[in-house]
């Protein structure tokens with residue numbers, strides 16, 4: 001770590017100079033053509049660093065090792081998830097994403113309302129819907145011999161699934177896709193805020209209809225949810241609708257992009273999985289480890305010392321999950337995708353906030369790999385073209401032109 005004296009002047013006094021990392025986190029992770037390799041260079045430095053521009057120009061701590069990141073996930077006493085989240089700050093309403101922005105012990109009282117709808121058994125029952133959605137999208141480009149995997153598939157796929165889960169009409173898909181594009185990827189803050197408001201408004205209307213006539217189990221779980229022995233407030237229910245919207249879109253689309261880029265550049269693995277589809281679940285686990293797209297964060301609850309480093313109340317602590325899942329102290333050859341390794345990854349977090357949608361997400365990833373490999377041979381990046389990606393709170397591919405041979 002090396003910092004100029006000008007940087008050190010701006011750094012809080014309690015931060016040791018040797019932990020100051022004077023760099024833009026986003027610019028650093030975007031170096032080269034593989035952000036997972038770029039960010040892994042942080043493994044060469046200390047386990048805890050102070051980044052002068054950790055996210056969106058804000059300084060903060062970054063944990064760079066599997067053990068430290070895992071510990072922060074489960075140590076709610078010191079690391080709180082109760083921050084003013086992205087939608088709340090843009091909407092100007094006191095919306096807490098429910099349950100991700102609620103700490104224990106209250107967290108459990110909220111999460112228990114949603115758990116039954118996302119058990120492995122419940123997700124089994126969603127399998128046909130997920131596969132039909134996958135096939136519906138594939139049908140639109142199947143005969144063309146090529147597609148932009150991102151625009152034609154990875155972006156709409158989780159949106160369609162969200163609409164189906166919520167029992168919202170498919171004709172809202174175009175609006176939702178536009179809102180999502182603006183919310184997640186527009187460089188203009190006003191556009192992002194307008195999208196956040198449109199989504200909130202639509203979810204609010206939907207919630208109102210569902211309160212009168214719940215149409216399925218998920219909507220019923222939200223609209224009749226209880227916290228201990230009282231019903232949820234309007235804004236608590238809106239926090240649930242909103243978290244389900246934001247939780248399952250960017251994450252799924254981003255992960256799918258990296259998986260497909262990997263398959264498109266590794267014909268042997270493609271063929272192995274085509275010949276042995278029963279190995280696809282193990283491959284999905286390894287893809288999840290190798291392509292852990294989320295950088296989540298916590299706030300220091302009160303002044304304390306974490307592994308010898310003094311942290312102050314209110315400071316942001318960034319948890320780049322890919323740094324945990326590619327930690328060389330835990331995984332041999334961490335940058336190699338090895339579907340035989342049975343990794344104990346934390347791609348979906350760990351502790352009480354472990355992803356509610358973990359089984360659904362894995363099912364989605366599995367079905368997409370199955371259906372693409374079944375239908376298309378020799379999937380590859382279109383000759384003469386290359387892929388583009390972004391970094392930030394998630395690492396995602398923006399453009400992935402594919403071609404293939406007919407099966």
Ligand code: HEM
Pocket residue numbers: 073098099100101111243244247248249251252255293294296297321347348349350352353354355356357358360361
């Ligand atoms: C590949 C896809 C996905 C990835 C990589 C992913 C990743 C994560 C991670 C890392 C967390 C923990 C965040 C933290 O503790 O700060 C989380 C939580 C969560 N995820 Fe996912 N997720 C995915 C798909 C989904 C889907 C499909 C849904 C919707 C059904 C979903 C809903 C949620 C919710 C509601 C939480 C908060 C749980 C709680 O606070 O108790 N996720 N996810």
